[in-house]
Amino acid sequence: MPGLSQWPGEFEIIRRFFSAQRVVDADTEIGIGDDCAILNFATAARLALTTDTLVAGVHFFSDTDPARLGHKALAVNLSDLAAMGARPRWTLLALTLPENDPEWITAFARGFFRLAERYGVQLIGGDTTRGPLAVTVHALGTIDEGPAVKRSGAQAGDAVYVSGSIGLAGLGLKIRQGAYLVPDEEALDRLEAPEPRTAFGLRLGEFASAAIDVSDGLVADLGHILEQSSVGAEVDWEVLPLSSAVCRYVADSGDWEMPLVAGDDYELCFTASPAYAHAIALAADATATPVRRIGTIRAGSGLIIRRYGRSVELPYSGYVHFSPGDTRR
Ligand SMILES: Nc1ncnc2c1ncn2[C@@H]1O[C@H](COP(=O)(O)OP(=O)(O)OP(=O)(O)O)[C@@H](O)[C@H]1O
Ligand SMILES: Cc1ncc(C[n+]2csc(CCOP(=O)(O)O)c2C)c(N)n1
Ligand SMILES: [Mg+2]
The missing domain is CATH 3.30.1330.10 (PurM-like, N-terminal domain)
Incomplete structure (x- = not known):
């Protein structure tokens, strides 16, 4: 035996x-x-x-x-x-x-x-x-040293940044669901095998006032920073880092909110004083991480998206378990 x-x-x-x-x-x-x-x-x-x-x-x-x-x-x-x-x-x-x-x-x-x-x-x-x-x-x-980077430190006047590109996993999900018929390897890779932003994350302590990873969608996760920091923000849709396949999806479908509300991208969203713009560029360069400024923290509350001269206030929506119909984004 x-x-x-x-x-x-x-x-x-x-x-x-x-x-x-x-x-x-x-x-x-x-x-x-x-x-x-x-x-x-x-x-x-x-x-x-x-x-x-x-x-x-x-x-x-x-x-x-x-x-x-x-x-x-x-x-x-x-x-x-x-x-x-x-x-x-x-x-x-x-x-x-x-x-x-x-x-x-x-x-x-x-x-x-x-x-x-x-x-x-x-x-x-x-x-x-x-x-x-x-x-x-x-x-x-x-x-190892310094304070942890929390969700609660964003201040009015800080810049809002996101790493890499967003909406790719959401596009991958649409393709996997058969809801969008233009195949894209990069989107499927992001959905099924995202790369953690570990090297850049280790640099966040040098400049970030707040940070979160984008698991439920940019609006929902930036929303956590805004709520926990008691501030609001404006984000410019035109400067969002979108892959050409995501741009094509938006053009084909008219669904411009997808990159903002789809989850699973596992990029980092963070805020920092504008004084750190150079330090952020150096950290991005040293870790080969694309980083883009997408907006600004404002006093007050709520998230305004500016798109082609219009301002839209979006609720902090994204992937929420137990929400009606379990948002399948
Ligand atoms: N069942 C639970 N018991 C105790 N704490 C929990 C429980 N579920 C979540 N939390 C805590 O609530 C906070 C928010 O959780 P949430 O899962 O939204 O964070 P996250 O892991 O960053 O997001 P995601 O799950 O989308 O990756 C975290 O501090 C988490 O540890
Ligand atoms: C089959 C299938 N259906 C839907 C999705 C989308 N999805 C599920 S959970 C989640 C948020 C992160 O989860 P959590 O908040 O639990 O960490 C997202 C964006 C998927 N990846 N696969
Ligand atoms: Mg997280």
């Missing part, structure tokens, strides 16, 4: 797919294999902790390439660490699988560990259960 750890069940999945990672963080006293992981770090660094769940049929299509799903499950958590200026270090992985399909799990683990290794992140524990497909990842990072 095989020892418990040899049974082809959850323990075999853990042993075979998840417990032999090359990355080992020096401050990990106990990793995978006991009731808890133990971290032992004597430095003055503070810990940043976050968690995000991806559920089949809600966050991803059940037939998504498992390597891309493994990547995305970690990426969305690294994105939250980036938004606070934290350095990613450790992760925990809670995996609920409908079946023990070694090929699927091998590909999932490949995507997960490839990203983890690129950022030096160690998997230190998790949970493996049988049930409807869902992935929950916890990520832990350190803030």
